[in-house]
Amino acid sequence: MRNIDLANITEAAAQSFQGLPDARQQVLVQALVKSLHQYAKDVQLTHAEWRAALVFLHKVGDISSDSRSEFSLLSDVMGLSSLVDLLDSDPSATPGSVLGPFHTVGSPWLDNPANLIGANEGQRVLLRASVCDSAGQPLPTATIDFWQNAGNGLYWQVDPSQPQDNLRCQLKVSAEGRFEIATIRAVPYQIPTDGPVWLDLVQPAGRSAWRPAHFHVIVSAPGYRTLVTELFDAEDPYLDSDVVFGVRDALVGRYQEVIDPQACARIGLSGTTVPVMNVEIRLAHV
Numbered sequence: 001m002r003n004i005d006l007a008n009i010t011e012a013a014a015q016s017f018q019g020l021p022d023a024r025q026q027v028l029v030q031a032l033v034k035s036l037h038q039y040a041k042d043v044q045l046t047h048a049e050w051r052a053a054l055v056f057l058h059k060v061g062d063i064s065s066d067s068r069s070e071f072s073l074l075s076d077v078m079g080l081s082s083l084v085d086l087l088d089s090d091p092s093a094t095p096g097s098v099l100g101p102f103h104t105v106g107s108p109w110l111d112n113p114a115n116l117i118g119a120n121e122g123q124r125v126l127l128r129a130s131v132c133d134s135a136g137q138p139l140p141t142a143t144i145d146f147w148q149n150a151g152n153g154l155y156w157q158v159d160p161s162q163p164q165d166n167l168r169c170q171l172k173v174s175a176e177g178r179f180e181i182a183t184i185r186a187v188p189y190q191i192p193t194d195g196p197v198w199l200d201l202v203q204p205a206g207r208s209a210w211r212p213a214h215f216h217v218i219v220s221a222p223g224y225r226t227l228v229t230e231l232f233d234a235e236d237p238y239l240d241s242d243v244v245f246g247v248r249d250a251l252v253g254r255y256q257e258v259i260d261p262q263a264c265a266r267i268g269l270s271g272t273t274v275p276v277m278n279v280e281i282r283l284a285h286v
Contacts, residue, residue, distance in 0.1 A: 122184030138177030153189030
């Protein structure tokens with residue numbers, strides 16, 4: 001088309017992707033083009049603003065690496081990650097929550113129950129969980145991918161003092177669909193404040209940088225939808241101001257002191273009681 005103007009440019013740009021071989025990709029790209037064009041029209045986007053946006057995206061790309069995704073962080077603070085989680089949630093299953101920028105593929109496989117405490121400083125706790133279907137039937141074929149931050153609030157990817165894969169593992173549930181992880185109590189932490197997402201976007205808006213304490217889990221089982229979610233500490237002060245909008249009531253757990261001398265001995269506690277967070281994780285059928 002040679003005579004492009006304001007009246008026809010959006011349709012022309014969208015139709016230019018009509019040849020994409022994958023039908024779903026065609027829908028996604030064409031809808032994105034139309035939405036971007038409508039946004040530019042709605043705000044009367046200027047050249048200077050358009051160039052500034054490109055500079056910002058370049059900076060997001062420059063600081064990203066195999067172990068840090070600033071683009072994931074951008075999606076998180078814009079609420080897009082949580083929106084996708086909510087759109088994809090099955091009401092009969094445990095709700096999803098953000099993957100976050102610090103998940104890496106290939107965490108070490110450990111026996112169940114697992115002990116991640118090692119040399120980490122912090123309150124020693126147990127996470128005990130059952131994995132079942134939406135009707136409450138145990139799923140003995142489920143696998144868990146678990147990760148969390150250290151006592152200083154940092155994940156190993158941004159803390160050279162931590163060993164690689166600190167406080168993370170993969171494991172298989174028991175025949176009853178249960179798993180146990182001995183670890184340290186997660187602490188609240190700030191999102192990275194050295195990159196463009198914070199410096200150019202979140203901080204200027206006067207927003208908090210804090211995330212409430214949580215464990216990350218990815219739960220998978222054949223024939224069921226994989227769940228990416230987080231488990232939050234009911235006593236955390238930032239539950240109502242999570243910078244990435246990840247908190248759901250169903251994901252908030254509370255530690256209870258449980259009398260279990262054997263568990264105490266196993267994880268190095270001198271007494272007979274141990275703080276335990278018990279959770280049930282339900283998966284929806286594919």
